[in-house]
Amino acid sequence: MESFAIGVDLGGTNLRVALVTSDGKLLEKLTTGTEVARGRDRVITEMSNDIRSLAEKFSTAGTLLGIGIGVPGIIDMSTGFLRESPNLPGWENYPVRDEIERRLGTRVVLENDANAAALGEKWLGAGTEVDDLAMLTLGTGVGGGLILDGRIWHGMTGMAGELGHFSVEPDGHPCGCGSLGCVEQYASATAIVRMARETSKSSNQLRRAVHDNPEFSAKIVYQLALQGDEAAQQIFQQVGWALGIALAGLINGLNLPMYVIGGGVASAWDAFAPAMFEEIALRSFVYRATAPGQTGKIERRHTIVTRALLGSDAGLFGAARLPMLSAEVRDHDAMRKRA
């Protein structure tokens, strides 16, 4: 009989719930607006209903291994509380995991959404061939996740992987985290819009776009860059510069085989990747010693910096993977006890 898990990706705008088999097939996905404004309890009720309805629908098809939930915030892994979550007001210091477990009567694994995305890419995306990777998710902010030896690296209190908060410019733009010049301030969608407003004086097109379009976004800056607008192109060079500095530090420090760039801004890869690779090569002798050659042929012991493959589903697949890994650990322990 097949086994599967339910993954939940709780974003600031969408709530997505999916049933995924243990070999990575997505059987069904439910998407609803999170409507965070309606409050924590409504969102949790909605989520629980979606999970229950999927579980019931497939109850005769196989074994449900558990539920994994990716959440935009910092999770205390030992208590299952959200420690910080700017995008989910009212969720802090609330026993999220226990509350959902109580409602569903099933074990729930809670995880930071960027960590879940990294696990998803490791499982079914760019990282299927490696055991270790770092992922940067470029969205409203810049999230990060580290996979070491095939597992999410949580660190001491579950706060590891905050790769969006490396300082790349010590006296740079103030960051919501309290620091200055974090990579998030140059490589997130929010930062792209800010930089576009700051530099809109130097480009007629950019100025017009900023003023005329009430929904001015990073995507519009990218379209202008594609159309040859130099000011817009320079903004993406800044994105690449910031990512390159952060990645060079990661490569020198961790010497992983793979670094994955995901999130919405990763769609602008062509616009920022050249500056990013230039900066990595300048700043990381570890990269220079292990970079793929000019042929582009990728071999073992090459350092790969690449785009994510699963798009916005990375976090959803990663969330579904969480209870499967816990189950593997349990199986392994059981085997050892039996041996």
Added chain:
Amino acid sequence: MESFAIGVDLGGTNLRVALVTSDGKLLEKLTTGTEVARGRDRVITEMSNDIRSLAEKFSTAGTLLGIGIGVPGIIDMSTGFLRESPNLPGWENYPVRDEIERRLGTRVVLENDANAAALGEKWLGAGTEVDDLAMLTLGTGVGGGLILDGRIWHGMTGMAGELGHFSVEPDGHPCGCGSLGCVEQYASATAIVRMARETSKSSNQLRRAVHDNPEFSAKIVYQLALQGDEAAQQIFQQVGWALGIALAGLINGLNLPMYVIGGGVASAWDAFAPAMFEEIALRSFVYRATAPGQTGKIERRHTIVTRALLGSDAGLFGAARLPMLSAEVRDHDAMRKRA
């Protein structure tokens, strides 16, 4: 019967060979000048002779588990070659490990010296209570080592742990590694001397020290700082600033329980630590969430940034530890096969 290992610390100036028991007692230490100038083969002969003489002297006292050698350079762990070693000219692309194994007829574990120091501090120094730590060794350069789950984190090609080459000032001082503004350019003994020369115009004392003393060194700058020379004090604030930025990035990325500062410059802790902690607190929300309280009382789940405890012996103890860990792995494998 007791078991022990021989550790070797091959520095640019000294060659040290020690016999250490598996519970961490140093039974004997031989120190000779490396005299790197006399050439690679002379140094290897000297090292082999020292190892042989210690092994023979204690041959009836217990079991020799193996030999570990810490080397200032980047080691290809799979081949035992030195890939890069600025302080050991002529050693690159030479089969160091195999050559010593051939001469001694014993298994040899080769390791980067900063990695060995981190392992030493984990085993017998500041890190005995933790499984994970990062260590920065502030000497001629800035070396780094990462211990994850009790083991040295080598990364894909053995080049991990190059923590001295995080960019802390993107357009900063050029570094020997090819990058700009590496932490090594602000926190090494070499950098302190350079910064003192650069700023000597603003301090009479500093100018006199630079010009009058043919052996002007980081130590003299520290003495001036202790005596209240503001220019000298500012140099150490710069050291703390650079370390703080690098450590904040590490804390945000890895969320380890401990970060250890060693090497000769660590003796100036009082002069650079205040600026370092200020910078860490500013730049790492992970640190702020886990910092020890004002009481200074250290608890589980606190992030500790502290001085190394083993001084210049950290690398020597760590080197001796290497064959012990390999032996443990072998024992464990043998047990599993028997089970």
